[in-house]
Structures are given as C-alpha cells and as structure tokens.
Amino acid sequence: MTAMTKVKGLATAASFAATLLVGGVTYASAEEVTLTMAVPDWPPTRIMKKFFDEQYKPKSGNTVKLDVDFIPWPDFYTRVNASLTSGEKKYNFIVSDSQWLGAFVEGGYFRKINDLIDADPELKATMESMHPAVLNAYSTYPNSTPNYYGFPQFPDVLVTYGRKDVLCNDDEQAAFKAKYNEKLPCTGEEIDAMDWNTFEHVGEFFQRKKGDKLAGQVLDDDFYGIAYQAGKGYDFSTSSVHTFVWEHGGGIWDETKAPTGHAEGVVNSPKSIEGMEHFLKLLKYMPPVVKTGTMDIFVSDQLFREGKVAMNIDWIGLGEASLDPKTSKVADKLVFGLAPGLRGPDGKVNRTSQIGGQPFVLTTWTTPEQIKEAVGFVKWWLSPDIQNQFAAAGGQSAIKSVYSDPKYVTYRPWDRAWANSLDWQKDMWHVPQFFELLTQQQDQYDLAITGKQDAKTTLDNIAKFQEDLLKNAGLIQ
C-alpha cells in the first residue's frame, strides 16, 4: 500500500463519517418525536390507540409516534413496577392505577404536572372541567391536595348489571311482590332507586335449583340472584367491602388526616364492623364460587354473561363484552342502573363507592421536547370531540361538558348511570405503602369471605397491622 492510497482511504473514511454525522443531524432536525406508553390491554386503551393513529395531527407540525405496549391486566403492575424500579427509563407515559401514585411518586418516577397545567391555560381549563372526585382520585398526591400527577385515561365506576328477561317477567314480579311486599326492580330507574335490602331480596328470591322454574322456563342448571366481587386477588374484595364500610359510617385509615389519624379504632370501629357484616350477609346468595375466595370482577362478569345470575355489580370497563352476542348469552336482555346504596332511617339512600379507572402519568425522564408533544396529545385526548367519540365507542369521560350533554346517555346502556355515580366516588390510599396495606387486607377479607373468621376479628387484625406499618413509616404518630 502506497502512501497515496493510504491518504485516499483515510479521506474516504472521513467523508463517510461526515455523511453519517450530517445525516444524523438532519434526521434529528426532522423532529420525529416518539412517545412510549405502557397500558393495560383492554378496549379503552385499544380505542385510544386507534383514535390516535386515525385522527391525531400534532399542532406543532412534528411527526409524533405513539409507541404503545399493551400489557395484559394480570401482569400489568408487575411489568410496570419492574420497568420503573430497574431504571430502564423505557416509558414516557404510563397508565397507572390511581393507588400506585404514592409509591411511584416517592420513588421519583412520576412527574409532577402542576407547571405544565399552569403554563397552559387550555390544559388548565380542561383539568378544571373535570369532575372533582375523578381529579382527586386520579391526579393528586398526597390525596386531595393541589399536587397533580395524572390525566384521566379511562374513568370507571361500579354499576348494577341486570337481566331484563328475568327481572321484568310478570310471574316473577308478582311472586316477588307477594313475598317482600315491594316491587322487583326492572327498569333502569327502578334499579337506580334500589337499596342493599332490595338487592339482598333479589339474591334470596332468585336462588333456583336445576329443574326449578325461572321466568316460566325450566332451568337446566342452578341459578343465582346476585354477584358482587369478593375475591382474594388484587383489590377484588377491598372495592366492595370499602363501599359497605363507608356507607355504614365506618372508615378506612384516612391518609388526608396523617399523621394524627389512626387505623386502630377507625378501621375496626363498630360502624366499620357493621358494614363488613352487612357485606358478608349477602355472600350466601351468590354463586358458589364465592366460597372459594376467587370470585373476582372477571369471574362475576363471566357468570353474568353466561346467564347464571340475575344481577351483577361490576365496573363499566368490563361492560363491552356483555353487549356482544359473541361473548354474552344475555346481550339482548341488559338493563343497567346505579350500584345500590344503604337506606337510612329517614328513607334516604346513602351512597359511597370505591372509584375505579386509571389516569395516565408522565415519567420524570421525559425530555422537554417529548413533554411538549405529550401535553399536545393529552389536550387532544381530553378535548370534547375526542371524549365524545371515546364514550360512543365504549369509553367514559369525566369532563363535565361531555358527560352532561344529553346525547351522552345514548352511547351505551350503562351511560345513564355514569354521571349520577360520580358525586359519591371515593378512593382508598395513595401512599407508597399501598401494596402492603392492600395485600394484608385482602388476605384478611378472604378469611372472612370463606367463613374462617368473623368481621370483628378481621378488622381488628387489619387495624393492628396498619397501625404498626404506618407508625413505622411515620404516617401515624
């Protein structure tokens, strides 16, 4: 090799390197922004991705790509938790259950969004137009303080799913009236007015054996009146027990009262015990799987879709499957109403319920460029037009102007119960110890649900554990 060829070779290499560099720079100035998102795999997030691909045009003129990881629900927490704690910094956006906020804010993973809201009057207006129960549950940490972290992705509440063909049958109506001297709820409005006593009567009344008659037809399998989540996994009994505890005037450890509030004496107060006992009383009218401690929201939903129960209380998020004749034997027989409440001595129905649904949050390592696009995307997502389309496709909106529009209730049969439910939604804890509080409580509830211990022992055990844990964490003085 001569000196000349060597020089030539070097020059070629240098120009090649230069091309690469310049090419890299031009590529970067094309402003292609990718937002990576971790979401649970179910209709509300699939719809969002579909809308984005079909309709989203960023105002900045950049090309924005939404790279969505659809993760199955049972794996969702584990995967998100592993991704965050491992430090891989993969996701810009994460759909998070509202209760995870504390754990991941304290870990330094979730980004506070107050500055973004303050800097953008349009976004501020959108956040203010949101129902306060939803905003507090999905956005704030510490709970109900003006420190915001999340935007609602899919808000959700518990509603009553009913079977018209059974509930509105004349023979059943007459027999129910004769037995309890009250009307068997049949229309949506009647279900709205239903209290836990009527719900219990429905449960007792529709317990039928194989060979018995139901709405004039001979049953080829056992039939049950009611179903309501009472499972050991995740929060599948906490959501229902909390509702009863709150409605009876009891309480859970209240994080907004930290550090002076206590768990002992609140969690296991006589009112709380009364609430839990009320819930346990209903279990005997539910399908037998409840005795195994595995009747979660998916199991009760399946029992309802298979036509084994007359009424089921479940999240709206699972509703689409019951409307679809391919997955539901009761698709053409549906009626929806509010979840029942507790009727007080004055005849008024007291309602409080555990809120469902998820916000999406920004992560702390998201770059300013990505944040700009993310805010643009959020504003688009929460704009009335898209929110209406989302609701029409089976989603829900917490924006006041959207859900109070008369056409909102025409989208899906359960939408009539949506806006009315929002006012009395409450959330459990957002503290970083959330998962410990939840697992221990679920274990204890399971013992009560499967008949191993009574409500008092259960709540005493929970109170003792929470007092100890939260004292060590400095949340109780």
Next chain:
Amino acid sequence: MTAVSSTLLTPRLTAVVAHNWKLAIAVAVVVSAISMAGLPAAVSFWVVGAAAALVAAAFTVNAYRRHYFGALLVAPAIAVLFVMNIFPLLWSLGLSFFAYQANQQTIRFVGLGNYVRILTNDLAAHATWGALINTAMFVVFTVSAQMIVGFLLAILFAKQFPLRKYLLILVLTPMMLSVVASGVFFTYYYDPTFGILSYVINSISGNQFILMSNKVGAVAGIVFADAWMWSPFVMLLVLAGLVSVPKYLYEAAAIDRISSWRQFWMITFPYIRGLLMLALLFRTIEAFKLADLVILLTKGGNDTLTISYHLIRIANEQNKTSEGAAISYLMLFMVIVLTNLYLYLANRRTKGA
C-alpha cells in the same frame, strides 16, 4: 513449545507487560477506588467495568502465553456463569443485610435485621413460618403422589401392549403443557358452576360440591394438578431404569423360581434406585419452589400460601427488596440442606448395598 511455556517467567509487579495480571489487579483496584470516590455513579460504573475487563484481559494473555488452553476454553463459560449467576447471587446476599426498597432511593445497613424480622417479628415471622409449613406440606404430598403415580405408570409402560406408543405420548402431554395453561384448565375443572367435577358429583349426590372451599379441598386440588403435570416426568426416569435391566437376570430368576416380589426387590429395584433418587431430588427442589399453581388456583387462599409465592409478594409486589433477599437466602439454605441430606442418604445406601 512446552519449553517456552515453562520458561515464561513471572514478571515483576511493576513490569508493564500484557500478562502481568498482578499489576492489572493493582491498577484496577486503585482506579476503581478513585473513580468511585470522585466520579458520579453513572460514570464510575463504567470505569469499574473497564477495570474488570483489564484484569480479565491480563489473565487471558497470561493463560495464552503459558499455553493454558484448557483454562482458556472454559473461561467464557465461567465468565457467563459469574456475570449471570454468581454475581447476582452475591449481590442479593449483600442486599439482604440492608434496608432497601427497589422503588425508593434510600439504603441503610441493618446487619442481620431482615433475617431477625422474617424469623421472629410477630407479624412478618407468622407469615414466613405459615408459608414454610404449607410448603413442607406441599413437598410431602405432591412429591409422594408423583413418585407413586409415576412409578406405577412406569411399571405399566415397561410392558408391551397394544397402542402402548400412543398412550405413552398421551401420558407425557401434561408435562409439555405450560403451567399457566394447565392452571387455567384446572380452575375451570374445579369451578362449582362451570366445572365438570362438581357437575358429576352434583348429579350423583344432588348436593352442591365446592372443592376449593376449604383447606383440604384446596390442597387436594393443587396436589392433583401438580401430580397430573409431573408424574410423567418421574415415569420417564423410572422407565429408563426399567428398560436397562438385563433380561437374563429375570430369566435366571425364573429358573430359580424366585417369586416376582423378590425379583422386584433383588433385581429391578437396585437398577432403578439411582434414578428414583434423582426423580425424588428434582421433584423435591421443584415442589419447594411451588408458586405458579397456587397463584392460578387459590391466590394463596384457604391457607395455601407457599414460601415462593410469599416471596413474590414481598419482593415483587411490595418492593421490599432486601427482605425478599433474606427470604430467598432462607429458602436457598433449606434447599441445600435438604438436597445434601438426600445425597448423603443415597450414598450411604449405595455403600451399604
């Protein structure tokens, strides 16, 4: 060649030659210490990595120049083993002496605090011991069920009969299925409303039958599912032993008119004992780690929480990383003791025979 290798002198510590691994170690230690003290963690991580690579390179050159080719050939395997296995093992052992949660940024040395907590704290220890007792129960029940069923199946399949080949494939299928698939299958199988089990019992007795509603039923359900999946594994091992027994031994025994019971103990059993021991060992270790079926079938309800599932909840769900590390070392210790006990017993029997 060999002459060269034997004459390669060990260099002085200060000599700058590629195979001076002592110097490489000294440099690496000094550089690592300085970078850890002076540089931000994100940078010093790579500096320490480079220092480790330098030491590795010096060792490699040294081995190459000395013609230690055997060592060079196994080195990649050892390196992978160290990086993927031994290093994390030691790291988690270290973690178990700290108070550390993966989702929080603080770390504090607590010595044996985590071990004391999981073994004596009235809340934490209660869960640990309960889970350990359940695990022991599952080990005894699942392993004995698998050994008995697997052994009987092997005896059956050691004989020739029509359709044997196809039946054998059928029997092996459960082992090839994913645990999740079998778990979901058994969830439906045991379900009181949709399941075939309660359907059959209902139509015979007329009463409602809910298998998983108490501890006995839940344990029976899990043990049955586990045995269904893993008995074929025991069968395969035992079958391998059975077919290896020379035919002439049986022929000789037949001539001597030895009863088939004695034939079994004198001829067959010695041949399959080693393999039985192996199957027992494998299945015991696996059963000790049982978590998947429990999660799928009961979520730990009806007092079926095993130590593995307990560990998953502590370490993965609640992010109590160092407490989880302490529990896994407790488990590792128990498995090691258990397996060594087996091996000791097996060896003693062999020597005695």
